[in-house]
Amino acid sequence: MAGRIPQHFIDELIARTDIIEVIGSRVQLKRAGREYKACCPFHDEKTPSFTVSPDKQFYHCFGCGAHGTALGFVMEYDHASFVEAVEDLAARAGLEVPREGGAAAAAQPHDELYVALERASLFYRQSLSGEARARDYLSGRGLTADIIQRFGIGYAPARWDALIDRYGTTEDERQVLLRAGLVIERQPDAEHGRSPGCYDRFRDRVMFPIRDTRGRCIGFGGRVLDGSEPKYLNSPETELFHKGRELYGLHEARQATRSLQRLLVVEGYMDVVSLHQAGITFAVATLGTATTPDHLQRIFRLVAEVIFCFDGDRAGRAAAWRALENAVGEVKQGRQIRFLFLPDGQDPDSLVQAEGTEAFETRLAGAMPLSDYLIRELASRSDVASVDGRARLVELARPLVRRIPSDVYRELLVAQLATAVRMPPARLVELLQADAPPPIPLRGDAGAPRPSRPTPAMAGRGNLVRQAISLLVHYPAAGARIPAVEALDGLDRPGVPLLLELLAQLREDPVNSTAALLERWRGRPEYAPLSRLAAGECLVPDAEAAVPEIRSSLERLVTDHALDRLQVLQEKAGLEPLSSEEKAELQALLRSRAQSSRVPGAKR
Ligand SMILES: [Zn+2]
Numbered sequence: 307m308a309g310r311i312p313q314h315f316i317d318e319l320i321a322r323t324d325i326i327e328v329i330g331s332r333v334q335l336k337r338a339g340r341e342y343k344a345c346c347p348f349h350d351e352k353t354p355s356f357t358v359s360p361d362k363q364f365y366h367c368f369g370c371g372a373h374g375t376a377l378g379f380v381m382e383y384d385h386a387s388f389v390e391a392v393e394d395l396a397a398r399a400g401l402e403v404p405r406e407g408g409a410a411a412a413a414q415p416h417d418e419l420y421v422a423l424e425r426a427s428l429f430y431r432q433s434l435s436g437e438a439r440a441r442d443y444l445s446g447r448g449l450t451a452d453i454i455q456r457f458g459i460g461y462a463p464a465r466w467d468a469l470i471d472r473y474g475t476t477e478d479e480r481q482v483l484l485r486a487g488l489v490i491e492r493q494p495d496a497e498h499g500r501s502p503g504c505y506d507r508f509r510d511r512v513m514f515p516i517r518d519t520r521g522r523c524i525g526f527g528g529r530v531l532d533g534s535e536p537k538y539l540n541s542p543e544t545e546l547f548h549k550g551r552e553l554y555g556l557h558e559a560r561q562a563t564r565s566l567q568r569l570l571v572v573e574g575y576m577d578v579v580s581l582h583q584a585g586i587t588f589a590v591a592t593l594g595t596a597t598t599p600d601h602l603q604r605i606f607r608l609v610a611e612v613i614f615c616f617d618g619d620r621a622g623r624a625a626a627w628r629a630l631e632n633a634v635g636e637v638k639q640g641r642q643i644r645f646l647f648l649p650d651g652q653d654p655d656s657l658v659q660a661e662g663t664e665a666f667e668t669r670l671a672g673a674m675p676l677s678d679y680l681i682r683e684l685a686s687r688s689d690v691a692s693v694d695g696r697a698r699l700v701e702l703a704r705p706l707v708r709r710i711p712s713d714v715y716r717e718l719l720v721a722q723l724a725t726a727v728r729m730p731p732a733r734l735v736e737l738l739q740a741d742a743p744p745p746i747p748l749r750g751d752a753g754a755p756r757p758s759r760p761t762p763a764m765a766g767r768g769n770l771v772r773q774a775i776s777l778l779v780h781y782p783a784a785g786a787r788i789p790a791v792e793a794l795d796g797l798d799r800p801g802v803p804l805l806l807e808l809l810a811q812l813r814e815d816p817v818n819s820t821a822a823l824l825e826r827w828r829g830r831p832e833y834a835p836l837s838r839l840a841a842g843e844c845l846v847p848d849a850e851a852a853v854p855e856i857r858s859s860l861e862r863l864v865t866d867h868a869l870d871r872l873q874v875l876q877e878k879a880g881l882e883p884l885s886s887e888e889k890a891e892l893q894a895l896l897r898s899r900a901q902s903s904r905v906p907g908a909k910r
Contacts, residue, residue, distance in 0.1 A: 311392055312406050313826060316377075317815075319392065320822040322399040325363045325376040332383055347383060348372040348607040350567075362780065363821035366841040370606060370638075373841035375821035377828075382607075385519050387416065387545075388828070419546055422486045423515075423523040425473055430460025430513040430526075433468070437461045440512055443531045447576060448659050453583040457514065457558060462528060464510035480504050487525060487541040508539065514575045516540075516547065516593065517557040527554065527575050527593065538575070540593055550598040553590040553605070554578055560608075562587035568611035568642075570670065571597065572654045573625070577615075580655040584663045586670075589654070597629040602636045611642040613673045618650040630680060635709045637676065644673035677719050680706065681726045696727045700737045707738055771801035774859040776839045778808050781849035782823040785812025788856050793864045802863070804832055868895055 326342055329335060335342040335358060346356035349370040356367045366373040374382065380391035396403045434440055434454075440461035444454060462468065470489055474480040480503060483489040489504040511528030518524050525541030541547050553571070555578035560566055562582070570589045572578060581589035592601060597614065605612050614629045616622035626645055633643050646669060648657055658666045674682075684702050689695030703723060710716045720738065724731040778785050788809055794802060808823075817823050820840050827833040846852050875892040878884060884892065 310406060311389070312404055315401075315404055316392070316825045317817060317822055319395055319399060319401060320363065320375065320377070320819065320825050321817075322401065323363075323376050323395050324360070325358055325365065325379070325821065326360050328376045328395065328398070329358055329365060329379055346370060346372065350565075350608075350610050359820075361819070362840065363819040364824075364840050369640075371841070372607065373837055375824055377821075377825060390416070416546055418482050419486045419544070420522050420524075422473065422482045422488065423525070423546070426469060426486070426488050426526070427458055427460065427513075427515045427523045429469060429472060430462055430508075430515075431458060432460075433463050434459070434461040437463070439531055443512060447580075447655075448583075449579060450583060453579055456582070457555075457579050458517075458523075459579070460513040460515070462506065462508035462511045462513050466505040466509065468509075469506045470504055474504060485544060487544045487547065507541075511539065514554070514579075516552060516554055518546075518552070519557055519560060521557050521561075524552070529575065538594060549593045549595050551600045551604065552593055553601060554593055555582065555590040556604075556608075558582060559588050559590055566609050568609050568613065569605055570613045570615055571601075571605070571629075572615045573617070573622075574653065574655065577654040581658055581666075584658045584666065586658065586663065586666065596625055597632055599632050599635065602632055606636055606641060610640055611644075613644045613646055613670060615646045615648065615654055615673075617653055618647045622647065626679075627683065630676065630683075631706065633676060634680075634706050635711065637710045637715050638712045639714055643676040645676065645679045646670060646673040677722055680719070681723055684723075685726055690727050696729065697737075699723075699727055700734070704738050770859045770862055771799065771805055772839075774856050775801060775805050775808065775836070776842065776844060777846060777852045777856050777859075778805075778812065779820055779823060779836055779839045780844040780846070781852040782812055782817045782820065784849040784852040784856060785809055786816040787853050788813070788860070791860050791864060793867065794860065797863070797867055799863075868898070871895060872899065 326335065329344075330342075333344045333347050333356075335344050336354070337343075338357075340359070340361065342358040342360070343354040344356045344358075345351050345354045346367040346369055348356075348367060349372070351369050355369040356365065356372075358365045364373065364375060365379055372382065376395060377388070377391045380386055380394050381388060384391070384394070386394065393403055444459065449459075470480065470483065474483045474489060480489065484491060484504065488507055490507050491504055508526060508528040511530055514527040514529070515523045516525040516527060525544065525547035527541075528539045530537055540549065543549060553569075554575055556569075558578075559569065559582075566588060568588055570581070570586065572581065572589055572591050574591055578589045578591045581587075592598075602612075614626060614633075616626040616629075626647070630645070637643065648654065648669075652660075654666070657669075680703075684699050687702060688698040690699060707716060707719060707723075710719065720734055721731050724734045727734070785808065790809070790813070794806060811826065812823075817826070824833065824837055824840060827836055846855055872892070872895045875884065875888055875895070878888070879892065
């Protein structure tokens, strides 16, 4: 999306924006030395671990790891899109946002989509009062008029053109309905009715509007009134609606409680509505998907405690395990992650209606901590009485234990696991540590295929590259003062292409802040690793000191590369005749090694 707004404008916008002002207008900041501090707006805390650096124009929370630029902050805090955040900052700086090329859909403000969805939501609510079948269905499920209103539940008439007749009379309007996911384009040969081209997506369904945290409707879930299929139909992915991120009921949960402490994650719309009606107003649901890492991050920015609730059947257990696999990466001190399994054949809706709020609260209080669930499940998959079984359990546990970011929690879990398998904790640690994973590659983000394990020499070089990149991220001004090192061109080592691109970019078009540098990479896979480096510590005090550090890293890379090349050519020479080019290269390498300890750039 960033491509629609010219990069030079983003550069200028960042240069003219003061992150202290942007964040300070939303969060109470306090000066602390060179930086500013606050209680983090993205997680619940009492002592401030959220810091903003005016030098880097970057914020970072040591508690929850949130970090980014002024643009990123506006996107996160205001739940704004990239374009909306740019427009917000531009308005503040008194700049007009220029556009490249034609006005593409992605560059258009989403306002008309919000309007279309809001209108549809109102239309469905109005249609509900005219449809006794739908009202009977909802009262049959035990919902009161109050809760129906609170969740804005409506009804989509059993017609192909109810919505389109009303709001899609012009081509432009139909395009907006399409982009909002409310209508479907008809195949050309199946002409039908008065509205050529499109028909209503939702027909004869009870409609649950899905709202973002600001309360704006971004999509719908529709449920059939009878036994037809599919039972549930969601809006498709649109510019506004991303299934893997949204939580149904989150807006309502935040409305219900001033300071939300915990969330209960269930599986269905009706579960959420029913639980809210019963007074359990911290219930939310994923939208027909498993719990994703995006969900978890959103949850932990709001609350420190989450309970996942699943049906006791096999599908429920499989979904719970997937949630656990994603959740281990979010385990940190102060966070509580628990699992609640309902009796077979029951869902939260039926259960809370059958046994009442208090009994359900008791169940919640008894939900199983993540560690207990993990150990119980692993133990059930392996026979811990036998040596083989214990080995298998260790194998199963290893990838999960390693993903736990908190040392303290990992140790606790290992201690618990050791008891479960009746093994001394030290021995278990040894087994779990066997075959340690390679360091995270710099290119690409987590989830990218990992390269084969590097040799110790390469690992050292990886640190060199990483350190040089980190210095550039912290002090982009230093980059303009590093001359090009030809010898490194085309060197295909992890991180080197990124390092060279950064250097070339900063030489040609210097920037002065970390934020400005990062914004040039937004939308590219390197953005996340670069942001993490920006959030990390830097031991070099300023750009002045960074220049010689970066130079010496580059020199060492050149030296190492030349030595590698020398070794390759020498080995090859022992096996087969070298080409005349190779001979010349080998001689040059040998000469330069003889001349000094520092090897100048080897030829490509
Ligand atoms: Zn935080």
